[in-house]
Amino acid sequence: MIQAIDTRFDDIKREREETPRRIEKLKGDLDLLRKAMDQDLSTLEELKEGRRKVERELEEMEPKFKKSKSRLNEVKSNKEYEAVLKEIAGLKELIFQKEEMVIECMEEIEIQEKECANNNIRWEESQKEYKGREKEFSQRMRELDKEVQSLNEKMSALSEKVDQDLLRRYNSLRMYLRGQVVARVKDFVCQGCHLGIPPQQYNDLIRGDSLLNCPNCNRIIYWGGNNSQ
Numbered sequence: 001m002i003q004a005i006d007t008r009f010d011d012i013k014r015e016r017e018e019t020p021r022r023i024e025k026l027k028g029d030l031d032l033l034r035k036a037m038d039q040d041l042s043t044l045e046e047l048k049e050g051r052r053k054v055e056r057e058l059e060e061m062e063p064k065f066k067k068s069k070s071r072l073n074e075v076k077s078n079k080e081y082e083a084v085l086k087e088i089a090g091l092k093e094l095i096f097q098k099e100e101m102v103i104e105c106m107e108e109i110e111i112q113e114k115e116c117a118n119n120n121i122r123w124e125e126s127q128k129e130y131k132g133r134e135k136e137f138s139q140r141m142r143e144l145d146k147e148v149q150s151l152n153e154k155m156s157a158l159s160e161k162v163d164q165d166l167l168r169r170y171n172s173l174r175m176y177l178r179g180q181v182v183a184r185v186k187d188f189v190c191q192g193c194h195l196g197i198p199p200q201q202y203n204d205l206i207r208g209d210s211l212l213n214c215p216n217c218n219r220i221i222y223w224g225g226n227n228s229q
């Protein structure tokens with residue numbers, strides 16, 4: 001009974017240590033998501049800035065293009081005429097390329113905007129999940145606190161009834177074994193350390209006259225029957 005309470009104490013201790021770690025892990029995931037979102041947002045800004053730059057360049061080319069066209073009417077020689085035509089063709093090609101760039105930019109911006117919108121949805125969901133879990137965890141911690149309190153009460157009630165000598169032995173064993181103190185012996189094997197019990201001690205154990213300790217791990221042992229019997 002005392003052993004069962006102690007085992008439960010150990011479980012509770014483990015869970016109390018693990019819970020904050022689990023919260024930390026969730027928080028870390030949230031931080032990573034936030035970073036990815038910021039990255040996506042700045043990529044979007046860069047794309048928009050790139051589009052504005054190309055659009056400005058296009059605007060600047062407009063008067064140049066017009067000027068070249070009007071020069072066509074002023075040229076005197078064929079040679080000059082051809083040179084201006086070539087210049088116009090070159091400008092047209094450049095304008096075409098830049099317009100293509102703007103269209104590409106717009107498509108990328110659209111994709112990136114969708115990604116950012118999805119990020120926001122994901123963020124909302126993750127936040128909600130995190131808050132829910134946090135609440136769940138702190139509720140669980142309160143439950144564990146309550147359980148510890150009631151276990152403590154049970155333990156002190158039990159300790160008064162139990163043989164004080166046995167209790168002392170149990171407690172000192174527990175201090176250095178950290179965990180199970182009482183172990184079953186089955187087929188000559190201590191179930192605490194999984195090592196064999198010498199035949200003489202095994203026979204003593206079966207007789208059950210006195211309280212025995214495992215010669216290997218020192219746990220208080222009791223006979224749990226044979227498989228063959």
Ligand SMILES: [Zn+2]
Binds near residue numbers: 183190193195
């Ligand atoms: Zn043992």
